[in-house]
Amino acid sequence: MLKSIKPSRKRWAFGPASVVAVVMLSASCSASGNSGGDDLSSTDITLTVGVNPGGGQDAYARFMAPYLGEELGTKVTVANQPGAGTLVAMNELAKGADDGSELVLNGGTATITFPVTQPSVTKYDPSELKYLGRISSEPNVLYARADAPFDTIDEMIEQGGFRSGAASTGSQTYTDLLVVYYALGLEPDIISGYQDSGETLLAMVRGEIDAQTGSLSSALEDLEANDFKAIAVLDHERAPELPDVPTIFEAKSLSLDEDQKTVLDTHISILETGRIIMAPPGVSEETLTELQDAFEAVVTDESVIGEAEDENLQIDPLTGQELTELMQQLSTSLPEAYTDLVGSVAD
Structure with missing residues (x-):
């Protein structure tokens, strides 16, 4: 008989506005260096969060956007696209452009469990998405x-x-x-x-x-x-x-x-996956590498980490490769006891 559930964690970190409430975060903010390549430097990027303005995910998106923009040499715009507990935004990502112009920040837990809890309306496969990396993880x-x-x-x-x-x-x-x-x-x-x-x-x-x-x-x-x-x-x-x-x-x-x-x-x-940034499945390896390099440059920059701490935001990162391996492992090997429980609410 099914009852109910909750989490605990181990560290995977490395190293020392739909209603669209849009925040235009220019690339003029300070960050370390500029690793932007020729492809994305001429591409405006939208970083979507599947919740209303305010709250943790929104705060992290607004914090990360200008730094990513600086690294990529372009403008990053934060858009809020609430709906179905972030599922609307995730489904839009699945059919997003393959040029790196559309990204989503979401919780890794929802990303992994939506296909189990809402199988008839989930339009993506977690193992096929492209991952820039993990920003933070906390219990x-x-x-x-x-x-x-x-x-x-x-x-x-x-x-x-x-x-x-x-x-x-x-x-x-x-x-x-x-x-x-x-x-x-x-x-x-x-x-x-x-x-x-x-x-x-x-x-x-x-x-x-x-x-x-x-x-x-x-x-x-x-x-x-x-x-x-x-x-x-x-x-x-x-x-x-x-x-x-x-x-x-x-x-x-x-x-x-x-x-x-x-x-x-x-x-x-699963909670260890934390807050993550993703790109659509069709993004090329070259574009993904550029995005991942920019992400890593931001989350390992000591001045950025310090500014995050000043805003009570935690930086506890995983690289794109590390996160990809973790997401593929977790999303493809969930125990039956877990899927039976969380899937008991399936539409």
Whole structure:
């Protein structure tokens, strides 16, 4: 019998606006050097995010765009294309131009799981997309409103459940929550249909839901700005930023059978893919190499890393080749226990 699921991670990092809300980010911003080649220097590039302005993915896109533009010697425009938990943007990418002019920034988890959770409407294959690289990776955190009737995972289990919220079924947050419920042996109680994470956050403030999951950086912001409490880090290790918050594995009443452990470990590994930038399947190797080189130059530039830290953004990169290998490995070898669970919401 299926229950629900959630994650933990290991490091893969290397080295020391559709409604279109468009932000024109010129290539005049400072970054290291200029590795742009003849092909892309004359090509305007659109970097799409599948969510509304605001939030983590949007912030990373707006941060990365000018630096990529500088490296490539061209203009990079950020466009927001929300819909179906980022699936609309991903499907558009699948039929995108092969000249490197169309890119998408998304979470690796949604990229891998959409074909399982929404097979009839997913129009891409993760193993065929072209990957520039990973920008960041961080654990997810389960957190709740202050007056929620629990303070720990054990108390969640003891009271028999909790109410949570997400955008569409099959969205990354929905999948995260499904994994958490499964690991805790609880029946899912997820209200879906919220427009985005911001609306879900408001639902928690209003008391419509008890708890939600989010990336560590988003959770830290929400915990600081609202009367919320952190319940658990969805990882094998505690987060240095939340040293007093236990991992999900530290719950005394948590008893994982083989399938639950497989699902939880698999989801943690998928979360390792983090925030990534992709190009359409038809992009040539020459163009992809140019894009990957520019990406790597940006995420390894110490001044860029410093500016990211000033904006509370994490740079924890993987090269395009490393990310390609990881995405192909994960997307083509998901355990049956995991696909049975996350696929249980399939349209």
